[in-house]
Amino acid sequence: MSLVVVGSVAYDGVETPHGKVDRMLGGACTYISLAASYFTRVSIVAVVGDDFEQQDVDLLTERGIDLGGLERVPGKTFFWAGVYSPDMNDRATLRTDLNVFADFQPKLPAGYRSQPYLLLGNIQPELQRAVRAQMNGLRLVGGDTMNYWIADHRPELLKTIAEWDFLLINDSEARMLSGEYNLRRAAETILGMGPHTLVIKRGEYGAILFRHDGHFMVPGYLLQQVFDPTGAGDCFAGGFIGYLAGQGVNPRDGQIPHNDLRRAVIYGSVMGSFCCEKFGVDRFRTLTRGEVDARYLEFKDCTDF
Amino acid sequence: MSLVVVGSVAYDGVETPHGKVDRMLGGACTYISLAASYFTRVSIVAVVGDDFEQQDVDLLTERGIDLGGLERVPGKTFFWAGVYSPDMNDRATLRTDLNVFADFQPKLPAGYRSQPYLLLGNIQPELQRAVRAQMNGLRLVGGDTMNYWIADHRPELLKTIAEWDFLLINDSEARMLSGEYNLRRAAETILGMGPHTLVIKRGEYGAILFRHDGHFMVPGYLLQQVFDPTGAGDCFAGGFIGYLAGQGVNPRDGQIPHNDLRRAVIYGSVMGSFCCEKFGVDRFRTLTRGEVDARYLEFKDCTDF
Numbered sequence: 001m002s003l004v005v006v007g008s009v010a011y012d013g014v015e016t017p018h019g020k021v022d023r024m025l026g027g028a029c030t031y032i033s034l035a036a037s038y039f040t041r042v043s044i045v046a047v048v049g050d051d052f053e054q055q056d057v058d059l060l061t062e063r064g065i066d067l068g069g070l071e072r073v074p075g076k077t078f079f080w081a082g083v084y085s086p087d088m089n090d091r092a093t094l095r096t097d098l099n100v101f102a103d104f105q106p107k108l109p110a111g112y113r114s115q116p117y118l119l120l121g122n123i124q125p126e127l128q129r130a131v132r133a134q135m136n137g138l139r140l141v142g143g144d145t146m147n148y149w150i151a152d153h154r155p156e157l158l159k160t161i162a163e164w165d166f167l168l169i170n171d172s173e174a175r176m177l178s179g180e181y182n183l184r185r186a187a188e189t190i191l192g193m194g195p196h197t198l199v200i201k202r203g204e205y206g207a208i209l210f211r212h213d214g215h216f217m218v219p220g221y222l223l224q225q226v227f228d229p230t231g232a233g234d235c236f237a238g239g240f241i242g243y244l245a246g247q248g249v250n251p252r253d254g255q256i257p258h259n260d261l262r263r264a265v266i267y268g269s270v271m272g273s274f275c276c277e278k279f280g281v282d283r284f285r286t287l288t289r290g291e292v293d294a295r296y297l298e299f300k301d302c303t304d305f
Numbered sequence: 306m307s308l309v310v311v312g313s314v315a316y317d318g319v320e321t322p323h324g325k326v327d328r329m330l331g332g333a334c335t336y337i338s339l340a341a342s343y344f345t346r347v348s349i350v351a352v353v354g355d356d357f358e359q360q361d362v363d364l365l366t367e368r369g370i371d372l373g374g375l376e377r378v379p380g381k382t383f384f385w386a387g388v389y390s391p392d393m394n395d396r397a398t399l400r401t402d403l404n405v406f407a408d409f410q411p412k413l414p415a416g417y418r419s420q421p422y423l424l425l426g427n428i429q430p431e432l433q434r435a436v437r438a439q440m441n442g443l444r445l446v447g448g449d450t451m452n453y454w455i456a457d458h459r460p461e462l463l464k465t466i467a468e469w470d471f472l473l474i475n476d477s478e479a480r481m482l483s484g485e486y487n488l489r490r491a492a493e494t495i496l497g498m499g500p501h502t503l504v505i506k507r508g509e510y511g512a513i514l515f516r517h518d519g520h521f522m523v524p525g526y527l528l529q530q531v532f533d534p535t536g537a538g539d540c541f542a543g544g545f546i547g548y549l550a551g552q553g554v555n556p557r558d559g560q561i562p563h564n565d566l567r568r569a570v571i572y573g574s575v576m577g578s579f580c581c582e583k584f585g586v587d588r589f590r591t592l593t594r595g596e597v598d599a600r601y602l603e604f605k606d607c608t609d610f
Binding site for chain 1 (some may be wrong): 392486487488489490507510511513519520521522523524527528529530531564567568570571605606607608609610
């Protein structure tokens with residue numbers, strides 16, 4: 001079972017209270033793919049410039065990620081730089097150079113089109129829809145978005161998510177999209193927009209899965225030290241869809257088993273928590289599936305009563 | 306098994322986005338006792354003025370609360386007024402009239418002194434210690450404090466909590482008391498101050514129980530509507546100690562069973578969540594033990610995986 005991931009592959013400059021890195025591999029598609037690669041085969045669709053380094057290609061390849069859909073074009077790779085507040089719950093963007101990403105038109109290799117799972121990282125809603133239209137035989141499709149699309153491209157966004165099975169956003173985005181402050185009511189409104197499954201990410205406070213028949217809550221993993229939260233939300237998404245893809249769930253045949261959805265939320269939380277332990281994608285250079293499963297059990301032990 | 310609760314009985318003026326009440330029954334001792342009364346017999350030690358109304362006496366009495374230690378003195382009852390921010394995560398104090406509470410010297414009726422459980426609500430650390438010294442045969446003692454005592458009465462506070470089994474505080478107080486931002490490290494430091502059990506309350510985000518051998522996390526109950534969060538933290542404390550008292554736990558005989566501690570955290574969360582559903586103590590006028598247990602099961606259903 002293979003998962004197709006579409007989104008940005010980028011270089012990031014990040015400053016947190018624990019240090020500063022001027023340029024390192026980043027981008028939603030990168031984080032999602034790395035996290036998902038612990039559970040399923042992943043194929044990516046993205047664009048980079050001619051400055052994209054071999055060591056970064058190698059990292060993705062070593063995780064078994066199929067780069068057949070990674071386009072290389074003349075110019076520079078998308079660059080983002082930001083600085084975190086002392087408590088790391090806020091960040092300010094210092095620089096966004098779209099570079100080659102400005103003209104990104106996702107093109108799916110023929111072999112990708114019949115894959116059963118699709119995760120659409122945060123890009124223009126029109127592009128997300130165009131990718132979905134190129135796929136046939138999808139079992140499960142969903143993705144992420146952000147405040148900019150919610151505020152300024154609402155009609156396009158609504159048309160796009162109406163075709164999704166699940167939406168993964170954070171609490172402030174859920175409030176903005178629904179116009180409701182209370183998360184329970186926000187979720188009801190969003191579930192009326194198309195997706196049958198909504199995951200609201202709450203950063204260090206965990207996540208909530210909503211469906212028409214109820215919800216499931218998980219607290220955030222309690223890290224001893226958060227080095228860099230960049231990419232944690234994308235790693236959550238990667239763990240979530242990666243686990244479901246690895247299980248081969250098929251809602252076209254009926255409901256996704258509740259247990260699979262709940263475990264997917266835990267694996268999402270696990271991958272998000274590992275992401276914060278080092279700068280950028282560094283934790284994934286050494287992380288093993290054994291460590292992932294051990295932390296899943298730790299979640300169980302810390303929440304069971 | 307009886308629980309002795311010491312703290313403020315007050316009148317509150319509260320404004321939230323959902324309305325305004327100029328004067329209603331409040332105070333930490335009131336909320337703690339009401340919540341605990343669903344699990345165990347409760348006796349209170351507090352002081353009120355001659356303006357304290359019969360209907361408020363009746364409410365406490367109807368919940369089976371022993372008012373033998375409720376002193377009435379000439380003057381006015383403690384009055385506090387505050388207004389909540391639109392998201393209700395912050396509040397500003399508009400008025401604090403200590404009135405008869407300024408000279409509160411807790412006197413325990415003889416019959417209270419041999420009770421096995423003691424919860425010390427947020428009052429001067431010296432007074433908390435004086436109350437503890439009047440008790441003999443305690444099985445479990447703990448309490449609450451606040452930023453004022455942490456900042457300006459630190460030596461007295463440390464002497465006081467060194468004699469406690471458990472401390473219940475919120476996340477910002479835990480950071481202030483320990484000097485550590487990270488909650489896991491904050492908890493380690495605080496557990497070195499005496500208490501073997503620490504509960505950090507995180508408002509709408511739930512709570513974490515810490516002990517030397519591990520921690521237990523619960524997300525906050527997802528309310529459809531929060532009317533008034535006043536007293537929710539105290540109701541958490543009441544549910545927590547009330548459940549443990551009702552179970553008759555006795556750490557002097559060895560460890561408190563882990564399952565009891567975890568369930569106590571859930572019952573604390575349950576009582577805190579009910580508190581927010583109406584203004585002041587109003588929810589406790591109709592709340593039944595059956596509703597309490599149903600919400601406990603709802604917690605289980607929403608967090609189990």
